[in-house]
Amino acid sequence: MPERVRDISEFDLIDRLRDALPAAARADARIAEGIGDDAAVWRPDIGEAILITTDSLIDTIHFRTDWTTWDDLGWKSLAVNISDIAAMGGQPGLATVSLVLTGDELVADLEELYRGMGRIAQRERVVVAGGDIVRAPRDFGIHVTVLGESRRGRYLTRSGAQPGDVICVTGTLGAAAAGLALLQLESDDPRRTATTAPLLVAAHTRPEPRVRAGRHALEHHASAAMDLSDGLFGDLPKILTASGVDATIDLAQLPVAASVRALFPDRWLDFATRGGEDYELLLTVPPDRIDGLTQALSDFESTLTVIGQIDDVSASPRLHARTLDGRLEPVRRGAFDHFRNDPS
Amino acid sequence: MPERVRDISEFDLIDRLRDALPAAARADARIAEGIGDDAAVWRPDIGEAILITTDSLIDTIHFRTDWTTWDDLGWKSLAVNISDIAAMGGQPGLATVSLVLTGDELVADLEELYRGMGRIAQRERVVVAGGDIVRAPRDFGIHVTVLGESRRGRYLTRSGAQPGDVICVTGTLGAAAAGLALLQLESDDPRRTATTAPLLVAAHTRPEPRVRAGRHALEHHASAAMDLSDGLFGDLPKILTASGVDATIDLAQLPVAASVRALFPDRWLDFATRGGEDYELLLTVPPDRIDGLTQALSDFESTLTVIGQIDDVSASPRLHARTLDGRLEPVRRGAFDHFRNDPS
Numbered sequence A, B: 001m002p003e004r005v006r007d008i009s010e011f012d013l014i015d016r017l018r019d020a021l022p023a024a025a026r027a028d029a030r031i032a033e034g035i036g037d038d039a040a041v042w043r044p045d046i047g048e049a050i051l052i053t054t055d056s057l058i059d060t061i062h063f064r065t066d067w068t069t070w071d072d073l074g075w076k077s078l079a080v081n082i083s084d085i086a087a088m089g090g091q092p093g094l095a096t097v098s099l100v101l102t103g104d105e106l107v108a109d110l111e112e113l114y115r116g117m118g119r120i121a122q123r124e125r126v127v128v129a130g131g132d133i134v135r136a137p138r139d140f141g142i143h144v145t146v147l148g149e150s151r152r153g154r155y156l157t158r159s160g161a162q163p164g165d166v167i168c169v170t171g172t173l174g175a176a177a178a179g180l181a182l183l184q185l186e187s188d189d190p191r192r193t194a195t196t197a198p199l200l201v202a203a204h205t206r207p208e209p210r211v212r213a214g215r216h217a218l219e220h221h222a223s224a225a226m227d228l229s230d231g232l233f234g235d236l237p238k239i240l241t242a243s244g245v246d247a248t249i250d251l252a253q254l255p256v257a258a259s260v261r262a263l264f265p266d267r268w269l270d271f272a273t274r275g276g277e278d279y280e281l282l283l284t285v286p287p288d289r290i291d292g293l294t295q296a297l298s299d300f301e302s303t304l305t306v307i308g309q310i311d312d313v314s315a316s317p318r319l320h321a322r323t324l325d326g327r328l329e330p331v332r333r334g335a336f337d338h339f340r341n342d343p344s
Helices: A010-020 A070-086 A107-123 A175-184 A197-205 A211-219 A232-243 A258-263 A268-274 A287-298 B010-020 B070-086 B107-123 B175-184 B197-205 B211-219 B232-243 B258-263 B268-274 B287-298
Strands: A040-042 A050-058 A091-101 A127-135 A141-149 A166-170 A224-227 A246-250 A281-285 A304-311 A319-322 A328-330 B040-042 B050-058 B091-101 B127-135 B141-149 B166-170 B224-227 B246-250 B281-285 B304-311 B319-322 B328-330
Touching: A010 A107, A010 A127, A040 A091, A040 A127, A050 A070, A050 B091, A050 B127, A050 B141, A070 A091, A070 A107, A070 A141, A070 A197, A070 A211, A070 A224, A091 A107, A091 A211, A091 B050, A091 B141, A107 A127, A127 B050, A141 B050, A141 B091, A141 B141, A166 A287, A175 A197, A175 A258, A175 A268, A197 A258, A211 A224, A211 A281, A211 A287, A224 A232, A232 A246, A232 A268, A232 A281, A232 A319, A258 A268, A281 A287, A287 A304, B010 B107, B010 B127, B040 B091, B040 B127, B050 B070, B070 B091, B070 B107, B070 B141, B070 B197, B070 B211, B070 B224, B091 B107, B091 B211, B107 B127, B166 B287, B175 B197, B175 B258, B175 B268, B197 B258, B211 B224, B211 B281, B211 B287, B224 B232, B232 B246, B232 B268, B232 B281, B232 B319, B258 B268, B281 B287, B287 B304
Parallel strands: A091 A127, A246 A319, B091 B127, B246 B319
Antiparallel strands: A040 B050, A050 A141, A050 B040, A091 A141, A166 A281, A166 A304, A224 A281, A246 A304, A319 A328, B050 B141, B091 B141, B166 B281, B166 B304, B224 B281, B246 B304, B319 B328
């Protein structure tokens, strides 16, 4: 019989999960107290501000265990939080993880979850410093909080965009949405076996937080930054609102992988503008800084693409897009609303 | 029709909840960025260590909305986290709150929840700096993370207890368990209308974190500390294990309210030793420090009761109790296990 959470004690479960982490990602590796005291203790560098972010993943809402491996789920649950720290140009340092368990979960699956968390924690030098394990009647969930620190007292926000700044994104857009769409296709759909399919699915199941790019964006004086979790047309308006500016996006400039265009010729533009979970950085950068930043990112094979510009404030709507055939059209805010099916 | 979460946009909900907080507890009151950026920002005092704790409350497991008001639930969800910071002698500073909502919740109830959180946040000078709102198919839950800071670089842990130290607790034991028992009684049970019943129920629904007591315990050189969430016999062994010591508890010395003894003559000792959620502090203190600490606590009408002593390590079991009739008996570890009904 496979061992389930309800078959072992909570103390044993905590031990097993800690053992699934690489030594470098365990609390006792680098901080004073970890799993086992009332609170974890973290000593950031003297004088740095603390950045705090929290993201929750709920079974059937944010993931499906038949679509993702447990290892990837662990990776993603930490990655999406690290991405928020990256978006502020910060250095992630410590994570707490609360598992909400029904008791039915296989212990081996949760160990795999922690191995996936441990992999990205080790790479990004994050310590998993405990948390909480609680029972729930029905919904399995993972709640992660990540603390980071500012760099020499500085960090990026959403509120610094200035008219004349260029708008740019790291990497490509729409790959995660294309990956999700692939997972949702009928099992006999030939696109599921396309050679490029695994890469797109991985973009959805195993996102890459852009910590280094965020650091360089800060160093090269980006004026505003955020990570793309709700899609370009859902997230860019948040920068515009916070900064009190308008913007125009040139859809012809959007970096979209050839595989996304090829597999979804009718949907790629929708994926790139309204698909969520790319976890690329959306940056606004003074024009005289863009070359330096582009060069810095290219040094570690990361791309930066200019996709538009920040405008003076006019009337609502604040966001315009130049369409593929050259027309300038207003964009309706397209954020994903977690409780309604229509964009709000 | 009462307004439910699914009737309004997520943005509106966030605004409504922020508005339910008192100004002093809102992110923009004291920190650089709050609800609305990728991460919240917190600037602890220069050189202090950061204390991090997280606790989750799940509907029907940790609370029942027919037994608690939403205001009390908000209070408690923050209080139990603040209590963990108090147990380290720290100063709580910032909270993030993740709500897991089915969409059925009444907006007014959630506003009430935030008002309750705001009340204790304001009193304890904690800022509620955002978090996450996510949807779940079925289980409503509240996930709170609280950050605190050490005091002049120092904090209390579970691992410093020394043989010869006295063991003491703040306040009284068993009141929260008695309150829960009252809520579980048949509605026509006369004890439910006892004049002392509301106070006991409040001990369960609206616990008081002992932040000031924790600060004084640190200043008066307590050797170990934790907060009592799983009952004396569940929690004290954690100090013993962490410190590598044994202990003897004198049951005749346990501070148990007269109302608890009167209403539950057969159960009060069980409530005091194995009942959870008192959120009093359990401290070990060098004998020459106990008078000073007792005096310090009495200055703000908080009591401290010596209930036993730390012994040299012998064999397992590590914890002994002197019973009410004077016999010395080993104590089986009685921690509440969240997934099994028998103590582990």
